[in-house]
Amino acid sequence: MTTPERLTGKQPMCALLVRSLTRTVFSGLSTHRSTAAAGCRSAFQQNRRSKMSYTTVERGAPNSLDYRLYIKGANGFVSPFHDIPLHANAEKTVFNMVVEVPRWSNAKMEIATKEKLNPIKQDVKKGNLRYVKNCFPHHGYIWNYGAFPQTWEDPNHRDQHTECKGDNDPIDVCEIGQRVANRGDVIQVKVLGIMALIDEGETDWKILAIDVKDPLAAQMNDIEDIKKLKPGFLEATCEWFKIYKIPDGKPENQFAFEGQAKDKAFALNIITETHEQWRNLVAKKTDSAGIACENVSVGSSPFMMTQEDAQAIVDKSAPVAPAEPINSEVDKWHHITKL
Template identity: 55%
Template sequence: MRALLPLLSVGRVWRVGAAARPPRRVMSLYRTEERGHPHSEDYRLFFKNVAGHYISPFHDIPLKVDSPKNLFNMVVEIPRWTNAKMEISTEEPMNPIKQDVKSGKLRFIPNIFPHKGYIWNYGAFPQTWEDPYQKDKNTNCTGDNDPVDVCEIGSKVLSRGDVIQVKILGILALIDQGATDWKIITINVNDPEAEKFHDIDDVKKFKPGYLEATLNWFRLYKVPDGKPENKFAFNGEFKNKAFAIEVVNNAHECWKAMLMKKCDHGAINCTNVHVCDSPFRCSPEEARSLIESVPAPSMSKEVNKEEERWHFLD
């Protein structure tokens, strides 16, 4: 599968069904289009390519930019310091970003002192899938049925829907309800300090305390909701770049098998525009029709006080 050739274009963000906001300029191959109001169940963030055609951020954005140079595309779902649990909707056509809902309520991650919301730019690697029907050889647990999660540790606070190039540095193996939920540690290649970071030991050297904070964050973030502390494989040890790249490559192969209908994909929506030979491939016109068939979003907005509430845990 050929990756898109790197080029630069000025993207715009549109918002449909709500008051217009000034467009932000993004040097990217991709554009985003908002529908509905943030902090509502109707909110969706759709993706378009440079030609203006709707695409899936899960399936149509290439994973690999330059493998020998350790360059991968990351889709930003949640900007640093924010609380709304946004995620690629794997079961909806064209896989827009939406806010997770649990027990009928929009999901917000609590502030656990001293951390405000997410402590990295958080997102996912496109064209990866943690197969829930396949046991991981390292953890002996099945996958969590999602794209591989990514924590970007650079200095810039990114925006929801950004597609950035990152370097893989290492990995943490969270075990979530018996499933492997890998967390890849990366840095934006355009970060001012990116040239200093090549492997997980560089994070320990140049950002002391960050990995310890990351482990603690993932261990405790469900505790305010009355759930037990999370567990980890390898006793919470961060593995290095080589280990992480192997995990990502395996998840990419699982995604390929899914898109070629060689395995059970469950409720995952595999509709795509660009994946050659995929039986789920559709035309740009069909993709637009799928999105336009979605009911018009409401203007309701949920007031959330959890973003301002702080939890102090012993």
Template identity: 55%
Template sequence: MRALLPLLSVVRGWRVGAAARPPRRVMSLYLTEERGLPHSEDYRLFFKSVAGHYISAFHDIPLKVDSPKNLFNMVVEIPRWTNAKMEISTEEPMNPIKQDVKSGKLRFIPNIFPHKGYIWNYGAFPQTWEDPYQKDKDTNCTGDNDPVDVCEIGSKVLSRGDVIQVKILGILALIDQDATDWKIITINVNDPEAEKFHDIDDVKKFKPGYLEATLNWFRLYKVPDGKPENKFAFNGEFKNKAFAIEVVNNAHECWKAMLMKKCDHGAISCTNVHVCDSPFRCSPEEARSLIESVPAPSMSKEVSKEEERWHFLD
């Protein structure tokens, strides 16, 4: 039904504590609300419906837009060429986007020559979950306890919090600390070149070198922090569209089981507004109350970002 709705022109609301930033007009079926300063531990980006009700970026945005055409919603966490490691907070009520923290420090991805930050628009598929208690039949590793990661390779630099429709093209299986961390290769359906891309071989044909750069990026991005190179299943081979869609559908089924309380969800917050029959479902008023109960941002200063430093690796 959502696929038949016309795109609505809405205002994205920006807030820092009680102070509002100038709104920016976007085309979307969702609103976002920003709290706290970017590049601070207080920063959160909450999602709302066009009616102004708070929703979960993880649970309330549907995965599938058009099943016969294999169109999916992607939540953009990190715009291309930026360094801040932003992610859907799976453990916080209503699952806002925040910056990852490691060892007490905000996390920024290093620039590895010749790349500046992330080399795609990076984000996640809502309503998917890589089950940490279930071994994958192909990789023989459990899931990484997060939504499935998405790399969007179109020509536009998107914005944090954008919800876009994408076509799945292929998949890479990163193995991170003995867990499967799938990376889905996609393209925005509204990209000027989207009609040329139907499967992973089209990426090789029309964007030569991009998949090799993607593999190399994921292999090396932790090395400047003193960690070893990352490893991959299938010797780093990109699998095709059909394989990728099967992985995404399986992750969607795992998410359904979690939202219906049929498996252990650990520390993940499953609170949602729109998932019918879910025992974790709450009313819009309860969702607002949950968010308003969170302490107000402290207005702490932005941290030093180290985004201009480059790393040259053999």
């Protein structure tokens, strides 16, 4: 049986530019050789950064403890935590987002930060797979939920705004566009704002972003645009995070800034900070806190491995199997009567 793969984008197209520049170099314009070569490299790198495609490879049985979703790039398997670039364009105004949980679904999927190659897997609590409860009027997650690659909320760093330490994960992203994404998609988004959840005493930033291909993307550039074009959405987001653990017997979650979202400029500063914390992580300049830092592309990292190593990790995972049934309890509605 072959491993199923799903295309999540377009292949980069720089071949014509390479051939054109090669002909120019060898037509006698030797004085322009260095400039042309540098221009080709720059154009290729920018095009590759913005249009690189990824596929997903499933292993194990969906809805089981051994299910894993690996991400594959043009040259082989990659870590969605360490190898996918944070920025999707040269101007650093568009970001790559790894979708862990599609909108309206309940399975609490996440990048496995402590496993080599960091596949997406379902979170486990006391030996059981985790599903978020349907807290009326919400069903499952109300956005496409995921993370920014190459970011890390350092659990040894106390944030100056929240006075709480990081949660040891990549920074979370709520994508608010109209499309329901697929698990494992790598989509390009614009940052609009940020909220600061305090989850069991840890800082858990929530980036608010929109897919650049969404019909409203051109009109949405900052937090005020969400208020204008999607009235009530910020309030619903705040409510969702406050109450989603209550059916599990947990207390209501708290927010910094009295639950108010901060603007794009504030969000970009937090992203920059968490990107730098990630750099220190993969460079082995800080305590890894149990994080698996193996990667195939970060040249300055002592954790860099070969594609053969990456392939071996996937080969050792559970073989593909049919999905296991989901307990009907997942569809139950929960009415939260006290906020």
